Structure formats: structure tokens, C-alpha cells
Amino acid sequence: MYDPILNDLRRGAVADALAAAEALAAERPDDAQALRWLSAAQLQSGQAEAALASIDRAIALAPEDAELHLARAGVLVGSRKPDEARAALDQATGLDPNQFTAYVVQAQLALARGDLDEAQRLNRLAARVAPEHPRLAFVEGMVLLRQGDAEGALKILAAAVQRVPDDLQLLHALGVVYLARGHLAFAEQAFRTIADRIPAATGVTLLVASVVARQGRSDEALDVLNPVLEDPERLTAGVRGLAGRLHLRAGRLEQAAPLLQAALVGGVQDRELLSSLLELWQRQGLAEKGRQALDACLASGRSSSDLWLARLALEPIGSEGALTVTARWEESMPGEVRALEARMSALAHAGRAEDADEVADRLVAVMPGHGGAQARKVNALVARDPDAAVSHVRSLLDRAPGNERRAMLLGWLGQAQDRAKQWSGAVESWGERARLHLGQSLPLPSLGPARQAWPALASVSESAAYWPVFLWGPPGSGVERLAGVLNYARAPLLSDRFGPNPPQDGLQPFATVEGLLAGTLDAGLLMDQWRTMLPSRGVPGGSVIDWLVWWDNTLLQALRPHLPQGRLLVAMRDPRAMLVEWLAWGAPSLLAIPSVEAAASWMAEMLEHVAVLLEEQLYPAAAIHIDGIEHDAQRLAAVLGEALGGLQFPAPPAAGGSGFPAGHWRQYAQALAGPFATLTPVAVRLGYPEA
Template identity: 45%
Template sequence: MHEQIIDALRRGAADEALAAARQAVAAEPHDPTAQRLLASALRMTGDIAGAMTVVDQALALSPEDAGLHMERGSLLLTDRGQLDEAQAALARSVGLDPNQFPAYILQAQLALGRGDLDEAHRLARTASRLAPEHPQILGIDGMVALYRGEHDRALKLLTLATQRAPTDPSLKPALGFAYLANGHLAFAEQTFRSLLERAPGSVSLVTMIADLVRRQGRPAEAADSLAPLAQADDGSPGLRRAWARLELEAGRPERALPALSAAFERNPDDLPALEALVDLWRVSGQAEQAREAIDRALAARPQSLPLWRARLLFEPYAGAGALGVVERWMEAMPDHIPALEARATIHDAAGETEQADEIAFQIAALQPGRSSAELRIVDSLLRRDPKAAVARVEGLIAQATDPAYKAGMRQLLGRTQAAAGDPAAAVATWSALQAELIPQRLPLPAVTAGPATLPDFVPAADGTPGVLFLWGPPGSMVETLGATLSAGEVPLLLDRNSPRPPRDPLQRYGTSQELVDGRLDPSFLVSQWRAALPSRGHTGGPVFDWLLWWDNALVPALRAHLGEALLMVGIRDPRDMLLDWLAWGPVNSPFALESPLAGARWMARSLEQLSELHDKDLFPHTIVPLDTIAHDPQGLVSVINRALGLNLPPPPRNALGPNRNQPGAWRAFTGPLAEAFALLTPQAVKFGYPEQ
């Protein structure tokens, strides 16, 4: 639906875009993207007031959406009377008079609104021929840079634009988000406060400022600023949830509980209020009050899935109370799959595997192909009849239409083939799948020869916050170390393997070779890494950075300029790592596996570097063998606490992910993977693993 609206906006089909956008909002009234597209369509028809109303509604749903704030700022231009033509007249006005500078600018603003950055840039270039260096052109270029992640350039352009047009309300929101993207939280707060002075009733601005205050370590002040709006009768669900979470963070749950309870009693369908209340009830230890309130709501709404799920949260997981709730749920909603799944989970927790398996077959009969049930059925068949498991998965693959689901089933097919005693078929299945997925993944990073010389190690000054770099090769299960840190509320930076990774040298592929060649200065690398930390969400104190890759070419820079750092590396038997990578894909990294042999060559070179780092003690590090502790919460936390001097609690077992290949699983694949394993065996022996 979104694509249809965007296409109509791009073609200038105002009525078509408006009709499609209204339909999308009617279908998904809580979707801020649909609301934003409706605003663009209204703006295209010349209904600026309507567009502003819709943007404000979208901001109530998603108050931290930078694009919505910039869209609102763009709409303010029309209130100044500079750009009051509707989109329907824009093409005509430009055609009749190419010097209609405001029309070009508004077209560019509309292109930004629908996410067409190339078109916005093109229109800005056209407008610049009429009015070079105009603040509005700088503003559009700055917004384009901001959307593309060019944060430094965006801040420079938008700062210059606001200096030239300090009273222009369309530029200030973009400048605020440029400050935010660069980690300048105080400047961002100041900018948004200046906007609030012009629009004191703006709920979205108050919410944005409250979040900035929270991120600067002042949750109580942030909660106080939101309280009047959240406690009002017309306070939005999203606003109440944000306020409740701020009060939780400030250690004052009792302040939010009465208002949210009243809002929930008035409207039990208010899902954000329910979610916030669940947090408050649990933190406050008010389980009995929660049960009573949710049961009252269920009496009037016995078919509310969110209410049943919330009710289960206040019963012991495998106790009679939870079973009683699920039985009530199933009575109210017979053959309801989430209720059946909840009952299967309770059977699992009680060790009643056969009963849980029976429910899985019941679910599969109700909804053929449902992944949760099918996976349990396959697991059940693997225990009893592996060949039947192979046939079941082959049938699921034949029926599948979703490419992602089909890929997951093919991974599972390989595992069932291996369990059925056919490792060669399993390797062939996995290898074919990994080869097909190469276009969706990154190439393996180059492994350099390492530094020719090393500078003296420069220790950090006393009191300098520490730095932990976490890394592990594909298949190492290093993600269990990351999960343990995150579960202990350690601020681990996870963005390197995300859709919006940082733009520092430790992210770029060519960095290691540039260091070896002398084209990249080590001190510049470290300074750029530090400069990017605020925009990644680091607010001070120790740094915990999960690296995408490691190369010993980094050692000279770290020895000379980052003496407070420690490298923590998770490993397993290299042959098990390769098998895991092949069978499960790149769980902890986005790298492509061209073939088992190519992966083994790359992994062998990486482990040679790691061996050299360890044997020569090139830099402070700790190597964590994860073979036997990857799913042992106490074992994981003990290793981390001992290495880092922390006192973290053990993580929940379910935070560590599913069990994968057991230690030594590689031995069942010595036939089809003999050549690849031969490349890895020398490194396996170096790290203390048996040769055979």
C-alpha cells in the first residue's frame, strides 16, 4: 500500500495518492508512515491545514520520528505565505515561468517528504541556478545529507542555513536533528526549546525535549515535563507510555500508576497504556492488583489477545495459575492458535514434551505451515523418525512462497538430513543455500599480513574509562557474550551489524590495508572512532563496542592511542565454527559464505592472526572458548565478570538463543568437508583442540 501511494505522489497524481493514503490510514490508523504519506497527499492538493493536522497525529504516534518533525517544519513555510501554491499547480507554474524559485523549493520539500532523496537533490540544484546559496537550498541539501547518514555535512549545511535565515521555522527542526545525529544532545535540546517557544502547545516538541533531557541523565525532569500532558483526559496512549517509562527510569513508578490505571479502566483497548501498566505493576510488585484489573477488562472483552497475554505475565510460568488462565482463554476463544501455543509453552516448562507435541500437530491442522508448530513437529520427528522429518521439511519447502521462510526451511532441511545420517546431502543443501544468498551479504573482509613494526604500548592515564572491543569469527557464538552483557544492562553498542551502522574507520573495509600501507594515520583512526561515539548513543563512561571484523593491522593504533582498551574474542573449535556458519548462516556477522572451502581459507588466516596476537601478546586481550559455555548462563557471566571486573547477574537462558551444533559435531562431516577441515586443523591444534 505504501508503495502505491509513493508512486502516485511521485507522478503528481494528487487524487489517486490521497485516496490510497486515506485507505491506508483507515486500515492501519496507528501506522505513522501511512499518516505521513497522507499528509504529503493533502499537501499536494493544497490542503496545508489538513496536512499539518495529520502530521501532528503522526507525531503523537511516533514523537521521535525525525522525518515527521522535518515535514512539520516544511509545512510551516506555507504559513509564512512564501510557498502557498498547491502541488497541482506547481508543474504548471514551473512550466510557464522557470524562475518560480518557491515552486522548485516546495517540490523538493515534497520529494523529501516521500523519501525521494535523489529528486530532492536534483530540484535543489535546479533552484540554485536561480538563487545560489539561498538558505532554503542549503536546508534541502542538509536534510538530504541527514537522511543519507552524512551527519557532519548535514550539521555544517543546516548551521549555515539557519545563520542566514535565523527566523525560518522550517530549518530549525532539521538543525535539531542534525545536532542529535552528531551526539550534541544539549544543542539539540536548546534548538527544540526555541521551537517550543513559538508553538508552546506542541505535544510532539514537548515529547522530543523530554527524551533529550532523559538521554542527558535527567529522567525525573523529563517525566515532570510530560506529566501534565500525559495525565490529561485527551493524553495520547503513546504519550502515557513514554511518561510511565520515564517515571520508571526515575525510580518513581507510583507517580504514574494512578493515572495510567484510570486510563486503562476507561479504555482497556489502549495497548500502549496496558504495556506501560504491565511494567509499572511488575516493578511495583502489584501482581494481585494487575490480575484484578486485567480480569475486569477480560470480563467485558473475552476475545482480546493483548489482555490474555498480559494476564499470563502475572502467573508463575509453569504453575497451576498459568494453566488456569490458558484454560479460560481457550474456553473464550476455542481453537485460537496463540492460546494453544501458550498451553504448549506451559507443557514445555513442566517437562511434558509429548503433550506439547500433540498441540503442535493440532495447530498445524488449523493453520498448515505455521512455523512455530512445524518446527516443533520436525523436532518431534527428529527424535523418533529422522527420515520422516526430512520428508516433512521437503513438503514445507514445496508449499512455501515466502523466500525468507523457504530459506529458513532449507537450513532446517540440511539439519534433518544430517540427523537422518546423510551428511553429504546436508552439506550440499547448505552450500547451495549459502551460495544463493551471497548477493544479500557482505564479502569477507581482507586479512592483512599485519603490522611490520609496533610502537611502544602507551598505558591510559589513571581514571580513563575502559574500552571493550568484542569480536568473534562466524560460528563462534560470540553473540552469547553480547547477550550476557546486554542482559546485565551493559551499554553494548550493537549498531555495526544494523541497517544504520556507524561511519567510523572501524566499520570500513579498507581500513586495515590503509593502516598497513601508511595511508591512514593511527591517531586519526582513534580520534574518528571517539568522535562517532555520541551519535551511536554513547553518553559517557566505559565503551563496549561489538566489532564487525578484526585485523592485527589495528594493533599499532590501539597500542599508541587506546591503551585503556581490551579485546575480547569468542572462539570455538574452528571446524565447529565453520560447520555452524554453513548450517546456520552468519548469525553474528553479515558475511557471505561462497563455499565451505573459501570460508575455511578466510577463517584460517583470521585465526593465524589471532594466534599471533595471543602468542606475542601484541595487545591486551582475552580469548573465551565458548564450546561448552555458550548456553550456560553462569559459565558466561563468570568469564565476563572475571575478565572485566564486573558483577553482572547470569542472563536469562532464553536470551542466549537456540541450541546449535554441539561441541565436536564437525566429526560427523569429515567426509564431505575433509578439505576444508584440513585447512583449519592446524589452527584448531594451536588453540588446544584435538587433531582428530
């Protein structure tokens, strides 16, 4: 939908891009992305004021979309000379190559249309004219951010703002980078500074409210929004949606409902709004009202895949209602991949395997490399004839392009070989897949000694302000199943360590172990940093469940003296089962498997830490053994609640995740004889049988 506009911008066909963008925005006036690219086309055409108005309309529709705020910063900087169009800029630099502003504005235009290489080239030309000018930092920082180097962008923009603290455009860009890094408090400070100086900047006010809310201060965020809510000219559907989400987070359903519903009627259809509405209707027990509201939107012609997905979410999986909705969706959007995916899933859950296979064939025809459809075809063949499935996947593997595709097929091949009882072949396939994934995986962390000279365990006051819990599980332990129970129960679980913006505290990097052992990292400061970052992670206090990526007993150098009231929960299965699960299914931590033997040796050494921790009671800790209950959500909820002092957690509809049945690892006794021999001693120490 937006590609023609982007292509026109990239090839310099500004008039064509503007015409296409204006037509799309007229057709879809409530589409924030359409307005974003209209703004980019207007800016490149020299219509700076119109560009700013368009991007402000987009932000009003989707106030929490950081990309829109980034685009607005580009418009502001790129419109320093609003009467200059690109042609005039070309002429200006042609007549006088030393015109710094012309180069900078051209670079901004290139950045706005997504041409990062051109933006950097023009910024380098500007740097030749004025190499110390702070405005150079904008393009340099934004390019780094879009390339995924938020840390580099932060250093460049922070230095520039320090030199010119009154430059609001640079300050805005710095706030966006803080946001990308997860430094919410710093982002809030930057945006508040701009809002204080330009009270009429609705977009910045909305951003302040959003950032405040993400820090768990919903009522304060609503206070920030009040001036906009009370101004009819500034009260858009996007503002209503944001206010409704804030009331919902605070549990005020009656206040949230009219705001969220008005946002939907006003044309907002982003995932955050739809997710909030689904939560509202579920908590109010008004699923039928939700069906009617979404059906009305769909009937109005404002159809989108997100809207259809929300409508489908109101029907039980595999029900007649789900089948009806997916049939309507496919009819409304023929050839839409997500519609076909939903139809295939609904048919499969309804037990209509042959119909689901037919949809899988159509999906493969539309998208030949579609993993889900190909997987269904392979799984159906595995169920009927595992040996034939092995041959079929091998044939796909022979003509697979690229390592990513090969890695996926090797995973399927291993599963087919497992079902065909080709145990050695399965191990070989999974091992080859692991080697292909080495570049995208985390290296196995170096471990400290399991036994050390420990500082004294500090005494715990009964009046302690918070009682944190750390959740961790080795690769293959099924710890993600326990996390699923906690999420379903709305427990204060922090799982951001596994996301794109993990917290930058001492419990995240593997190097913490080396720093504590060498004495270059202060244990008290480490825990202070952990506590200080909790509000920016969405938790105002310290009574949280923090899901860790790794564990090493060296952390006790900090936890014993500085957080004695904490508690560690370790998800556990038979170590040999964990090795097979890790090989076959991977792990949330994305740790690399350089070889099966190396993985087994590392796991044995790591589990030595767990054994010592539990045997010597070095810290309040409990192992939650889930062998045999991996796929039983009810029992998982029960053992987790028991480990947390007798709490009662509601069981989710399903345990979630893939995996083998308990004891399946014994099928690999011969194929993995060496690695199992490495793991058996520590398995026995942890209470498992020798064989």
C-alpha cells in the same frame, strides 16, 4: 487499517482519503498513525492548519516516533501557501510553468503520501525554475532518507542549512536526518534551535527531551519537559508516557508509575510504553496489578496485537495463564497472524504438540509462506522421520518462489539432512544457502599481519577514569550467548554495531586496518573519536563493554598506546566446531561465506591473530572457551564473571540461540576433511585436540 487511505492518496482521490481518514481518527482518537494519515489527507485537501494540528496531536501521543516528526516537517514546508489545494496548484502550474512554489508544494504533498517518484519528478520541475534554491534540498534529502541513504540526505540538507540557517523547516529536516544517523548531539542542537525560536512548539520540545534522554541525561530531559508537564493544555498522554519512561530510566519507580499508568489509560499503546510498564511491574513485583491494568484496556475495546503481547508477557511461558491469554487473543482477533503465532508457541511450550501442529496448519492456511509454522511442521517431521523430512523440504524447495524463500528452505534442508546423517548433503545445502545470501552479507575483511612492529604498551594509571572492555567472537563462536548474559544482567553492553545505525567510528569499518597499516589513519584520533561518540551511543563515560563486529591485531597500533587500560574478551570454541556452526546457523556479524574452503582459510588466518595476541600477551585479553557449556546459562554466566575479575552475573532463564551439541563437528570429519585440515593447526595452538 491505513491502506485504504494510502491507496486513495496515491491515486489522487483526495476527498475519499479525507473521509476515510476522518472516520478512522474519530473511531481511534488515540491512534498516532491514524492522525498522521489524517494530516496527510488534510494537507492534500488544502487544510494546512488542520493538517498541522493533526500531526501535532499524533506527536503528542507518540513523541519519540521520528517518522511523525518527519511528517510534521513535510506539513510545515508544504503549507507555505495554506489556501492552495492540489487542484489549485495544478491550475497554477498549468497557467505559469515557472511558479516555483507551486511545484515545491506539490512535491511536498507527494512526499507526504509516500509517492517518492512523483515527489522527485515535481522537485526536478521546480529545479528548472530555480536550480539554486535551497528549498529543493528538503524533498531531495527526505527522499534519500526514506530510500535508506541517510548519508546522502545529510550532505544535501547540511549544505542547504548552511546557506539559509534561519529556515526552520530545513533545520528540522536536518535534525531528523542526524537522528537517523545516530548523531544525537547534532540532532539535539538542531531541535533546540527550533524550540528556542518557537517555544510553543510542543512537538519539538518533546523531541529535544527524547534526544537528550537517549544520550543518558534523563534528569536534563525532564527539565526540558517541565514546561509541558506544568501546562494542562499541553499535558497529553504521550507526554506523560515520555516523562514516565525518563523517571524509570533514572530508577525512580514511584514517580514513573502514575505517569506510565496514566498514559496507558489515556490511550497510548505503543511498544515503548508497554515495554516500560512491563519493566515497572517486574521491578515492583506487581505482575497482578499489570494483568488487571492490561485486562481493563482490552475490555474497553481498544485491542491491539501489541497490547495482547504485553498481556501475554506477564504469564510464564507454557503456563495455563499463557494458554488462556492466547485463547482470548485468538477469539478477539480471529485470523490475526500474531495471535496464531502466540497460540502455537504457548501450546508447544505446554507440551501440547498435536494442538500446536493444528494451529500451525491454520497459520499456513492464513499465510502460506509463514516460516515459523512451516518450520514447526518440518521440525515435527524431522523428529519422527528425518529421511521423510528431507524429501518433504525438497518438495517445498522445488516450488519455492524467490531466493529469500529458497535460502530459508535450504537452511531447513541442511538441518533435516544433519538429523538424517546425510553430512555431505547438509554441507552442500548450507553452502548453496550461503551463496544465495552473498548479496546481503558483508565481505570477509582483509586481514593485516598477525605480527607487526608494535608501539609500546602505555602505562596504566590506577586512577584512570574508565576501564573499557571489548567483546568479540569469531563467526560460530557463540559470542551472542555471552552478550545475552550481559544484557540480562543489565551490564553496560553496547551492541549497536550490529543494528541499523552503527556508530561511525574507526572500530566499525573494515578499512580501518588498511588505514592504520598505510599510516593514513591516525591511531590517536581513532581512539579520540571512539571516546567522543560514547555519549551519543547512550553511555556518558567510557566504562563500557563494546561488542565489536571484527577483530584484527592491527587495532593494537591504536589500543596499545592510547587505551592501555582496555581489555579484550574473545568468545572461543574449537575452530572446526565454529566452522560448522557458522555454516549451519550463521553469525551476528553477517559475514559472507563465498565457499566453505574460503571461509575455513579466512578463519584460520583470523585465528592466527588470536593465537599471537594470547601467546605474546600483546594486550590485556582473555579467551572464554564455551565448548560444552553453550546451552548452560548458569555456567556461561560463571565463566564470563570469572573473566571479568570475579564478578557474579545472574543467569538468564535460557542460554538462547540455536546450535549443535559440543563435539558434533566430528560428524563432519569426512564431509569437511579439507577445511578441517586447514583449521587443525591453529586449533591445536589454541589448546584443542588434533582430532
